[in-house]
Amino acid sequence: MKDKFIAVLLGIIMVLNFFDVITDISLGVPTWHIIEESMIVLASAIGFVFLIIEIKSRTQHIQHLKAELVNSDIRIQNISDEMKYARTKYSELIYKQFNEWKLTKSEQEVAMLLLKGLSFREISGVRDTKEKTVRQQASSIYDKASIDGRHEFSAWFLEDFLQTHP
Structure with missing residues (x-):
C-alpha cells in the first residue's frame, strides 16, 4: 500500500x-x-x-x-490414506501445542506458515497484512513458546521425528 x-x-x-x-x-x-x-x-x-x-x-x-x-x-x-491420517494427527498435535502456548488465531496462522517455510514478507502477502505485523506476531509466538527464533521453533516440532542412525 x-x-x-x-x-x-x-x-x-x-x-x-x-x-x-x-x-x-x-x-x-x-x-x-x-x-x-x-x-x-x-x-x-x-x-x-x-x-x-x-x-x-x-x-x-x-x-x-x-x-x-x-x-x-x-x-x-x-496422498495415501495412511499419510492423510498421520498428517491429520500431526496437525492436531501442532494445534494442541499452539493452544497450550495460548497462541491467538492469527498467531496460529502465522505459526503454521512459518512451519511451512514462508518468509515474513511472503506471510504478510498471503495474509494481506504488514510485514511488521507478521514480525511482531512471530516474536510473540517465540516468547509464548519460550524459544529463541524461527529455527528453534521449527526444530521444536521436528526433533522427535528425526532419529539418529546407530
Missing part, C-alpha cells in the same frame, strides 16, 4: 512538473531552468516506472505463492 502511495505521488509530481516545463517554455524562461525541471520530470518518471514494475512483480510473486499453497493442499489430498 505504501509503495502504491509513493508511486501515485511520484506520478503527480511528474505530471505537475511536466506542465510547469511546458508553461516555462511558452513564457521564455531560461534554458537552464527548463533543463533542471525536465530532469525532475525524468527522475520522477524513472521512479514511477520502477515502482510500478516492482509492485507488479511482488503482486505476481504473492499470487504465485497463493497458487503454490493451493497446489500443495491439492497434492496433500492425493
